[in-house]
Amino acid sequence: MTACAAGPVAAVAAALCVLAALPGQAVAAPADEPGGVPVYGMADDAKKVKGTAGSGEAPGIEPGTYTDSIGRGEKRYYRVELDAKASAFISAVAAPEPGSRVKGVGEGLKLALENVDGSACSGSGQPQFSAEGAAYPIADHATRLIGVNDQCQEAGPYLFSVERESPATSDPARWPLEIRFMSEPGLKGGPAAVPSAPGEDTAADDETPAPVTGGAKRQAHGGSGFNDAGSLSRGVWKDRIRPGETRFYRVPVDWGQRLNAAVELGSANSPGEYPPTIYDGLGVTAYNPARGQFDDDPFVSYTADKSAQAALYTPPVEYARRFGFSDNTPCVAGWHYLAVTVSPKLSKYFKSTASLTLRVDVKGKAQAGPRYAGDASAAGFGVSEADKEQAETGRNAADGKSSDTLxxxxxxxxxxxxxxxxxxxxxxxxxxxxxxxxxxxxxxQGAPGGPGTQGEGQSGTVPLRAGHGPDQRYGPTHGPGPGAGPWPGPGQQQPPQQRQ
Structure with a gap:
C-alpha cells in the first residue's frame, strides 16, 4: 500500500495516493489483432457466492453483483430479503467457454423468483441459445414487481433459482454465472401512484423503422460483457468482430423512448465461387438496464459474398407497460444493451476479424419519469447528462468509471x-x-534566511565556506565559521546582537 503524507501537504499527497492506488485497467487487445475469442468479462467488484442444490441452505444475496458456476442439469438456490415497497430485478448471465458445444434451441437457463412457500412471482426468465451449435453469453432476469397481481407483494424472504437445462450431448463443463440483484425504489404514494397507461401513438407503432443512414462512421469499442459494454449514441458506428465472438454495446434510453438498432456484417474479401449460406450467422439481442431480454434474439443467415443485417426495435420505456400481459420484460429507463454474436462457422471466411456496422437510433422524446420514493439513479435506473455525454464519446463502461474517478x-x-x-x-x-x-x-529565528535555514538572508544569498561546494553549507548545529554562513569572519564587524 502506498504511504500517504501528513502535514501541510496532506491533501495533495492524499490525492496523489488515490491516483497511485487506483487499480490498473486491463487494456483489451484491438479487435483486428490475432488471438483467441475473448471470454465474457465478469464485473471487477463481483462477490463470489455458492448456490445450493436445496433451498434450505441457500446463501443470502443483497443488491450487487455475484459470480458462481452451474453444471449440466443443476439447479442453484439463493435467498433474498424483500420489503413491500421496492421491486426486485435479479438476473443471471451464463457464459460458456467460446467454442463449447450447445444443442441450440431449447438449451439454456430457467430463472425463477418465488416465496418460501413455493408461490412463484409473475416475472420469470428463460434465456436460451437461438443459434445451432454456437455457444455465447445468454442472460435474462426474474422479477418481483410491486403492484402486480401475484403472491409476491409482501415483505419477507424469497428464493431466487437458476436451473441449467442442457441435454446429455451438451458440453459437460460448468458454465460461469454472473448474478446481479437490482432494487428499484417504490413510487411516492405507493401502487396507486402508477403513471397512466401508454398512449395509442406509442403502443400501436411496433413496426421496426428504417435504420439510420448518412453521416461519418464513428469508432465503437465493443466490450466482452455488460460490465465493459461500449457506449453508443444516435448515428452510425463501426467496429470489428471475430467469428465466434459476442461484443456488447449500450445506449441510454430515457422514459418515453425506444431503441431502434440495425447491425450489419460485411462481406468477405475472398468468398470464393458459390459460397454456401450459413444459417444463424449473425445475431443481435437487446436487454433492458436490469439485463432482462427483449423477446427472442434474432439471428439471420449469412452468405460470404453479401452483407447481412439483423435489426430490432424495443418497446417504449413506459412504467405502466409492466402491468400488461404482452410485455414480459419491464421497461425502465437507463442503459439498454446490445449483444452482437457472429457464428464461429464464419472463420472459414474471416481468418482474423470481420467489419461490423451499427446503426443506432433512439425514437421518441424523453419524458419525465415516475416519482420514485428513493434514488433510482443510484440503483442503476434512469438517464443522466453524464450518460448522454459518455454515449457521444463512445467510451465503454469501464472507461467511464475510471474517468469519473480520475x-x-x-x-x-x-x-x-x-x-x-x-x-x-x-x-x-x-x-x-x-x-x-x-x-x-x-x-x-526560523524565518527564511535566518539561523537554522539555508534560505534567503538579508542579501538574498547564503555565502559558502571557502573551498567547499554547496553541500558544505553550515547548518544550525555547526554554528558560524570563518567566512561562512550569514555571519562575518574574524576582523569583520559583528551584528549588533552578537557584540561582546
Missing amino acids: QLVAYGGIGAGAALILGLAVWTLTARRRAAAAPGGFPA
Whole structure:
C-alpha cells in the first residue's frame, strides 16, 4: 500500500495516493489483432457466492453483483430479503467457454423468483441459445414487481433459482454465472401512484423503422460483457468482430423512448465461387438496464459474398407497460444493451476479424419519469447528462468509471493545491514581517534566511565556506565559521546582537 503524507501537504499527497492506488485497467487487445475469442468479462467488484442444490441452505444475496458456476442439469438456490415497497430485478448471465458445444434451441437457463412457500412471482426468465451449435453469453432476469397481481407483494424472504437445462450431448463443463440483484425504489404514494397507461401513438407503432443512414462512421469499442459494454449514441458506428465472438454495446434510453438498432456484417474479401449460406450467422439481442431480454434474439443467415443485417426495435420505456400481459420484460429507463454474436462457422471466411456496422437510433422524446420514493439513479435506473455525454464519446463502461474517478481526484487535487499555495503565501508573508521586526533588521529565528535555514538572508544569498561546494553549507548545529554562513569572519564587524 502506498504511504500517504501528513502535514501541510496532506491533501495533495492524499490525492496523489488515490491516483497511485487506483487499480490498473486491463487494456483489451484491438479487435483486428490475432488471438483467441475473448471470454465474457465478469464485473471487477463481483462477490463470489455458492448456490445450493436445496433451498434450505441457500446463501443470502443483497443488491450487487455475484459470480458462481452451474453444471449440466443443476439447479442453484439463493435467498433474498424483500420489503413491500421496492421491486426486485435479479438476473443471471451464463457464459460458456467460446467454442463449447450447445444443442441450440431449447438449451439454456430457467430463472425463477418465488416465496418460501413455493408461490412463484409473475416475472420469470428463460434465456436460451437461438443459434445451432454456437455457444455465447445468454442472460435474462426474474422479477418481483410491486403492484402486480401475484403472491409476491409482501415483505419477507424469497428464493431466487437458476436451473441449467442442457441435454446429455451438451458440453459437460460448468458454465460461469454472473448474478446481479437490482432494487428499484417504490413510487411516492405507493401502487396507486402508477403513471397512466401508454398512449395509442406509442403502443400501436411496433413496426421496426428504417435504420439510420448518412453521416461519418464513428469508432465503437465493443466490450466482452455488460460490465465493459461500449457506449453508443444516435448515428452510425463501426467496429470489428471475430467469428465466434459476442461484443456488447449500450445506449441510454430515457422514459418515453425506444431503441431502434440495425447491425450489419460485411462481406468477405475472398468468398470464393458459390459460397454456401450459413444459417444463424449473425445475431443481435437487446436487454433492458436490469439485463432482462427483449423477446427472442434474432439471428439471420449469412452468405460470404453479401452483407447481412439483423435489426430490432424495443418497446417504449413506459412504467405502466409492466402491468400488461404482452410485455414480459419491464421497461425502465437507463442503459439498454446490445449483444452482437457472429457464428464461429464464419472463420472459414474471416481468418482474423470481420467489419461490423451499427446503426443506432433512439425514437421518441424523453419524458419525465415516475416519482420514485428513493434514488433510482443510484440503483442503476434512469438517464443522466453524464450518460448522454459518455454515449457521444463512445467510451465503454469501464472507461467511464475510471474517468469519473480520475475527475473526482483531479477536482480534489486542484482544491488541495489551491489551499496549499494560499497557505504557503500566508506563511511567507508572516515570515517576512517577522524578519522586518527583528532587532537590527536581521531575520528572526526560523524565518527564511535566518539561523537554522539555508534560505534567503538579508542579501538574498547564503555565502559558502571557502573551498567547499554547496553541500558544505553550515547548518544550525555547526554554528558560524570563518567566512561562512550569514555571519562575518574574524576582523569583520559583528551584528549588533552578537557584540561582546
